[in-house]
Amino acid sequence: LTRTLTSPLNAIPGPWPNRLSPIPYFYNSAFLLRQAQYLTSLHLTHGPIVRLGPNEIGLSSLEDIKAVHKIGAGFAKAPWYDYIAMTEADRGPPGLFQMRDFHEHAGRRKLLARGFAVSGLRGAWEGMVREKARKAVEGIGRDAVDGRGRVVDVRRWWMIMASDVISEVAFGKSFGGLETGENSTFSDAILRSNKINMLALMLPWVYNLATHIPIPAWTPYFKAHVELADIASVAVRNSRADATDRNIFSSILSQGEKANDEGTLTDQQILIEAGNLISAGSDTTAETLTYLVWAVLSHPETQKLLEEEVALVEEPMRDSELEKLPVLNAVIQETLRLYPASPFPEPRVVPKGGATFQGYFLPEGTVVSTSPWVTQRNAEFFPDPERFDYTRWLPNGPATNSETSKAAWWPFGAGSRVCIGRHLAMMEIRMAATLFFREYRGAKLAPETTEESMAVNNFVISHPAGGACWVVLPERKA
Numbered sequence: 116l117t118r119t120l121t122s123p124l125n126a127i128p129g130p131w132p133n134r135l136s137p138i139p140y141f142y143n144s145a146f147l148l149r150q151a152q153y154l155t156s157l158h159l160t161h162g163p164i165v166r167l168g169p170n171e172i173g174l175s176s177l178e179d180i181k182a183v184h185k186i187g188a189g190f191a192k193a194p195w196y197d198y199i200a201m202t203e204a205d206r207g208p209p210g211l212f213q214m215r216d217f218h219e220h221a222g223r224r225k226l227l228a229r230g231f232a233v234s235g236l237r238g239a240w241e242g243m244v245r246e247k248a249r250k251a252v253e254g255i256g257r258d259a260v261d262g263r264g265r266v267v268d269v270r271r272w273w274m275i276m277a278s279d280v281i282s283e284v285a286f287g288k289s290f291g292g293l294e295t296g297e298n299s300t301f302s303d304a305i306l307r308s309n310k311i312n313m314l315a316l317m318l319p320w321v322y323n324l325a326t327h328i329p330i331p332a333w334t335p336y337f338k339a340h341v342e343l344a345d346i347a348s349v350a351v352r353n354s355r356a357d358a359t360d361r362n363i364f365s366s367i368l369s370q371g372e373k374a375n376d377e378g379t380l381t382d383q384q385i386l387i388e389a390g391n392l393i394s395a396g397s398d399t400t401a402e403t404l405t406y407l408v409w410a411v412l413s414h415p416e417t418q419k420l421l422e423e424e425v426a427l428v429e430e431p432m433r434d435s436e437l438e439k440l441p442v443l444n445a446v447i448q449e450t451l452r453l454y455p456a457s458p459f460p461e462p463r464v465v466p467k468g469g470a471t472f473q474g475y476f477l478p479e480g481t482v483v484s485t486s487p488w489v490t491q492r493n494a495e496f497f498p499d500p501e502r503f504d505y506t507r508w509l510p511n512g513p514a515t516n517s518e519t520s521k522a523a524w525w526p527f528g529a530g531s532r533v534c535i536g537r538h539l540a541m542m543e544i545r546m547a548a549t550l551f552f553r554e555y556r557g558a559k560l561a562p563e564t565t566e567e568s569m570a571v572n573n574f575v576i577s578h579p580a581g582g583a584c585w586v587v588l589p590e591r592k593a
């Protein structure tokens with residue numbers, strides 16, 4: 116109590132209950148699923164530095180965000196990341212996403228980065244992504260039965276597509292959901308694993324107690340990591356040079372064998388990285404596409420222009436050509452601005468010696484949180500921030516972003532921990548959106564898709580409150 120009352124953080128503005136307990140912040144984040152909105156409202160009320168919890172501070176100015184994420188600044192990921200893993204809560208070993216040691220992270224990142232560079236991705240996976248985007252758009256059409264008014268949930272198919280793409284990349288073998296129409300059991304196990312790990316983080320005593328009470332209903336949660344490792348073991352087999360279904364790790368292994376100085380990956384490391392890629396690469400991409408469809412169908416003029424633009428794309432479509440389409444790419448950027456799939460505040464730890472932000476000294480070990488949602492919905496950078504306006508991203512228009520506004524857009528994170536899968540995600544989004552708006556010209560939102568159903572629930576990843584995005588496809592041509 117004395118430590119709480121005398122904390123140097125007490126001078127920082129914020130609601131007084133947050134000084135005493137992490138509960139208000141956790142409650143708004145994990146229970147109400149309004150983490151990003153909560154952060155935004157605190158910054159609007161209290162300014163660019165705000166007290167989130169006894170040891171956690173929110174920062175929202177571009178200078179401060181840059182200072183935290185700058186390469187070499189020494190702000191490591193917070194322990195929170197150990198709980199967003201496919202291993203048992205806080206039991207490691209960490210994968211790229213969780214690593215807190217700078218040296219260890221740099222080595223692993225170097226090893227994985229080549230496969231995720233634009234040239235590597237286009238060379239190895241473009242045809243596969245094109246095929247899966249085509250199957251997803253066909254699946255959407257199959258679900259829309261004429262007798263039911265041709266109403267279909269697009270989100271379901273984006274989920275299946277994104278999981279099938281990343282499972283092929285990470286495992287060398289797709290989950291096959293586009294063929295069966297079913298989402299994979301892996302996604303379900305990830306959800307269970309994340310829930311139980313969050314319980315371990317937030318209420319460790321409840322978690323510890325629960326581990327000692329054999330209640331059968333809890334087993335699927337406590338054993339989720341075993342299921343995940345079992346499914347991911349296919350990634351290890353397919354990483355070998357002689358495997359027929361090769362994956363992103365195959366080339367790392369064969370290069371590692373040739374030039375041993377760059378290091379290589381053990382079976383366990385492959386297992387963990389493969390699992391991480393699936394969980395980081397599925398929902399993020401799918402939710403972006405879901406909100407893209409919602410935003411475009413809510414703006415008929417934008418829809419018309421996008422439909423006209425993608426109608427001219429020639430087959431086989433190439434990502435290098437799609438990248439040049441102005442409306443398509445501006446629509447994607449605007450979707451990622453208003454609906455960043457991962458708006459969570461990327462908590463980092465203040466390094467040795469402490470740090471000063473907005474005139475307040477933060478001692479070593481303080482957790483600092485910065486969310487892309489907060490800057491991307493700030494009127495200072497984006498006038499009329501709640502309005503979806505893709506023209507912000509076109510050159511020389513009345514709404515064109517300034518250089519500062521562009522710096523306030525960071526949906527893929529920043530610095531050395533920037534999303535490694537962003538080029539793959541963009542390729543999927545470009546291809547799937549092109550095919551959808553070309554195939555279903557004149558699609559409309561179904562009456563059940565409303566502002567309320569599409570309200571952004573979020574804790575780590577955003578998702579629509581209604582769990583679906585229902586659209587009405589145009590009548591089939593006779």
Ligand code: HEM
Binds near residue numbers: 392395
């Ligand atoms: C629109 C889709 C996506 C969004 C919005 C997104 C967003 C992000 C963000 C914000 C981070 C930084 C997290 C932090 O610093 O705390 C991140 C990291 C990461 N993302 Fe993504 N992501 C997307 C797609 C993907 C895909 C498709 C993959 C897999 C191929 C992926 C794999 C990763 C990994 C492995 C990291 C950790 C990188 C590191 O720490 O070095 N992401 N992502």
